[in-house]
Amino acid sequence: MRVTIVGAGYVGLVTGVSLAVDGHHVTFVEAEVGRRSELTAGTVPIEEPGLAEAFQQHRDSIAVVERIGDAVSDSDFTFVAVGTPISDIGEPDLTQLRSALDGLRDCPAAHVSVRSTLPPGTSLRLPALMGRSSSERISTNPEFLRQGTALHDYRNPTRVVIGRFADTSQEHLERLDELLGALEAPRLRVDVTTAELVKNVANGFLALKLSFVNEVAALSEEYGVDVQDVLDGIAFDPRIGSSYMRPGLGFGGSCLPKELQVLAAAGRRKGIPMHVARAAAQVNMEQQDRFVRQLLRGLPPGGGRVALLGLSFKADTDDLRGSPSIHVARRLMDAGHEVVAHDPAVRPDRARSAAPGIEVVADPLEACDGADAVVIGTEWPLYRELPLERVAARLRQPLIFDGRNIIDPDRAGAAGLTYTGVGRRRVEAARPGDTLVGPRRPED
Ligand SMILES: NC(=O)c1ccc[n+]([C@@H]2O[C@H](COP(=O)([O-])OP(=O)(O)OC[C@H]3O[C@@H](n4cnc5c(N)ncnc54)[C@H](O)[C@@H]3O)[C@@H](O)[C@H]2O)c1
CATH class of the missing domain: 3.40.50.720 (NAD(P)-binding Rossmann-like Domain)
Structure with missing residues (x-):
């Protein structure tokens, strides 16, 4: 198929290059001039293992343009993968999404699926933001890849979530299925708001696991024990396990901290305090x-x-x-x-x-x-x-x-x-012949 990807960032590039590997013709629409000119010159502007090599190998089936109209009118399918950051006041910033969807107003026949992470309730506004009265050719398809292993994660997803409107057509879903066809994973077809929450809550849950572990690390330090011994001890319980339980100086990135704020903002709008999500952000x-x-x-x-x-x-x-x-x-x-x-x-x-x-x-x-x-x-x-x-x-x-x-x-x-370390016993520097190993000093 001829596929357009709006937004050549981490998600857009991984999606587009993977689709090119699968034999599709891919056109990236990228608003940022620096990223666009690097891509046009054949350089991948972000670091993601294997991405630059795959981009080079399939360069013949990849194009980069500035304006959406230049690509979409000639496309069988369009994915939107623009950024959806959080504003300084803790509210979702949908500027990039609005501008991308605005650009799609002139392409009423385009099949569009939004891969960006959307705050709950946003997808319902997608048809209006594209100037359409029908959602026949619109869906969402939240992405779950992890930076650092993104190409592998694209190819081996834990699940494929497709958000559909009541009137999303069978033809649209079949095109999407064909594009994602090579991916072997449980496929969930749910309404668009459920799809949003699946993504928001997945990230939020990972974030709160990390914050809990980090708070336990601080507690372990104060009690003079190694947090890893505590985590190893609880990991025997299969309900707890050991994945995503690594203490550290805090978590970052564009997703986990944001998603806690998205959940808090979503709760504010509906009168749900979201105590746990807000506490996880504070702990971080x-x-x-x-x-x-x-x-x-x-x-x-x-x-x-x-x-x-x-x-x-x-x-x-x-x-x-x-x-x-x-x-x-x-x-x-x-x-x-x-x-x-x-x-x-x-x-x-x-x-x-x-x-x-x-x-x-x-x-x-x-x-x-x-x-x-x-x-x-x-x-x-x-x-x-x-x-x-x-x-x-x-x-x-x-x-x-x-x-x-x-x-x-x-x-x-x-x-x-x-x-x-973080939640670990402190070890003093050994002098020659010394082995000075002991718990953290209480004053630390
Ligand atoms: N990074 C991740 O690991 C990850 C994982 C899953 C989901 N997501 C979600 O995917 C979305 C994209 O994330 P990202 O990390 O790829 O962001 P990013 O900032 O790296 O990429 C977004 C790109 O879109 C471009 N853009 C913005 N408006 C545009 C427009 N109107 N037309 C064309 N291009 C435009 C930007 O210039 C940028 O290059 C976000 O919603 C994010 O929450 C990210």
């Missing part, structure tokens, strides 16, 4: 602040230097949206400290615009030169393998703050580093 902010407070206690009051390893919100992506690591960098610089960062995927100019004043270097060991502490902000695999003796030798103070719990505390201690 406190978790990041707690980590910064611990870090600040280790730095010289007059202004120190911190090596920050990892800037993206998670490994295997360059996405800085909502990144706890960026939050940490800004807080440190606000407190008068210098931050020297390394990240294997984030472009330095993007790092500098997300955290003005940050220094970016190309080598993690270089970041450690003369620093008063090294901080692990993202769980990139290369940081698991850091040569800790060499790190210790370069630091002015031998302190490591592991915001992702990826370093073995005893290995750090043996290398001469004092280790602080």
Whole structure:
């Protein structure tokens, strides 16, 4: 089929390139000039494993245009994958969605499915926003991919959710089914509001799991136990398990923090307090602040230097949206400290615009030169393998703050580093011949 994808971001590109791999002809409509010109020049503007290679291999069946009308009139199917962020006042910002749908007003015959994540109640307005009196050719198809494994997740979804209106035609659903045909997964055809809530609640539930685990990590620290031992202990219960239960300095990205706010805003409109979602958001902010407070206690009051390893919100992506690591960098610089960062995927100019004043270097060991502490902000695999003796030798103070719990505390201690993780026992730097291992000090 000839498929149009409106919005060449993380979801749009993964969807479009995967459809090109499946043999379809794909046209991306992208509003941002920088992204568009990179794509036109054959470069993928985001970091997602395997995406650039797949894009290159199927470039002949991929086009990039600026205006929706240039693509859609000639298309068999259109997916909308524009951003639906949250505004500064905690309300969903539908500006991108409105502009995309506005562009579709001149294409009344187009088959359109919205893959963007929509707050509950939004889909019912889709026909009006497209200037249509019928929803015959409209559906929603929320995306569940995870950045970092997005191509794999597109190909192996846990479920395919299709939101339909009462009058969505069989022909439209068949076209959508044909496009998604290669995906083997349970298929849910539900009304559009249910489809929205399936997506909102899935993200919200993951977020609250993480916040609960992070709060338990803080509690474990105060009681001098290792949170991992607690989590291992509860994981035996099959009702609890162990997935998505990794403590850290907080979660970020464009989805999980947003979805808690979307749920809170949806509750406000309907008089449901959504206590749990709001508490999970609050805990996530406190978790990041707690980590910064611990870090600040280790730095010289007059202004120190911190090596920050990892800037993206998670490994295997360059996405800085909502990144706890960026939050940490800004807080440190606000407190008068210098931050020297390394990240294997984030472009330095993007790092500098997300955290003005940050220094970016190309080598993690270089970041450690003369620093008063090294901080692990993202769980990139290369940081698991850091040569800790060499790190210790370069630091002015031998302190490591592991915001992702990826370093073995005893290995750090043996290398001469004092280790602080999240909810883990603190390990003091060993002097030659020492093995100083003990619980966290109560004053910490
Ligand atoms: N990133 C994820 O992991 C993920 C996963 C599942 C669902 N989602 C949802 O998918 C949607 C897209 O997320 P994303 O991360 O890909 O966002 P993104 O910001 O990376 O991409 C959106 C793109 O749409 C473009 N755009 C905006 N308005 C446009 C218009 N009128 N015409 C053409 N292009 C336009 C933007 O310039 C941008 O490049 C969001 O609703 C998000 O919540 C994201």
